[in-house]
Amino acid sequence: MINIDRLWDRIEELSNIGRTPDNGVTRFSYTPAEHDANELVKSYMQLAGLDVSYDTVGNLIGTKYGTEGLSAILLGSHIDTVPNGGKFDGSLGVLTAIEVMHSLQDQNITLKHPVKVIAFKDEEGSRFGFGMIGSRAVAGTLTDQDLDMKDVEGISIREALIEQGFEPKNIHSSKIDNVKVYLELHIEQGKVLENHHTPVGIVTGIAGPLWLKFKLAGEAEHAGATPMGQRKDPLVAASLIISEIEKIASKYSDAVATVGSLSVTPGGVNVIPGAVEFTVDIRDINEQLRDCLEKEIKDYAAKIVNERNIKMTIEELQRVSPVLCSQDIQNAIKQSVYELDYPVIWLPSGAGHDAMQFKDIFPLGMIFVRSKDGLSHNPKEFTAKEDVKAGAEIMLNTLVKLDKA
Known part of the structure; x- marks a missing residue:
């Protein structure tokens, strides 16, 4: 079972890095704050029994090897933020994925498929005006020309990579092949779930x-x-x-x-x-x-x-073309929602997510959890502890189903 207290404490601890005076969070990519956040998340991954490494663009990847030589299941989101953002956007998806793996370790459960938990680099695009750097690299669509994008101080992505000790010449080695599915949990950032009085939702697709x-x-x-x-x-x-x-x-x-x-x-x-x-x-x-x-x-x-x-x-x-979520993954999520006795709600995502980058490459799916008042990209962004627990339990059950499928 999910250890919600452990997950909740980690949400709070991570939010202290980059904390702003009005209780928001500012963590731009390739900055000291984001480096410290990555190192903290790395320690969580290690406690969950994952083998941890950084790829050539700085994606933080924790791997749990399966019992059979099968294709990988990817779980992930991001830990960078918009200026003065909230502590749940992106971070909740990464920390929940880690908690799911930690829970499996606690129960001595090993899956058939290898699982990779990824904290993707720069989903928001707050620093360079060019987002989803990490997921583009994993998808194999990040180009050498993209690295010439600059921040307001004139520092390019390429220069930021080198400053952080990464090797921009090898960005293509960040591409991950032989993937079964990608699953991401995220806050809704809207009011649909709140209006339906339900903690979780099944994402049908991502609007382009x-x-x-x-x-x-x-x-x-x-x-x-x-x-x-x-x-x-x-x-x-x-x-x-x-x-x-x-x-x-x-x-x-x-x-x-x-x-x-x-x-x-x-x-x-x-x-x-x-x-x-x-x-x-x-x-x-x-x-x-x-x-x-x-x-x-x-x-x-x-x-x-x-x-x-x-x-x-x-x-x-x-x-940008819209992205449809895999029907098979939606069905697995639906069964998990039914089994845990939550109402089933389907909804589209109006906001963009790292999952978009995997369109036509491998199947993808998303789980939304309720956002209070629909607020996001705001220090007042909030998801209740019980809703976090519901989302984590559904993600855990869905992962197990996808592993058996």
């Missing part, structure tokens, strides 16, 4: 983000001297489009669309704006539906700017 930048150009004129009917105001056009984006997205059951950035030029209190830029983040686990939503938004925007004589260009910043 599509990022667009709308650029609207009108004519900057004097706010007092230009009659209302003679204006070419791109901000008014943008406001109509932004308002409609919310209405359009609401028609789709799992889709979301967010305007997260808006800039107005020239920005004078007595000047009609001459240009406006805003971004739109569109997500859905169904790529076809996401594309339909995108088209509806673009068509409505074109209608508005045509009516108001505004020029518009749309720049595509990012287009």
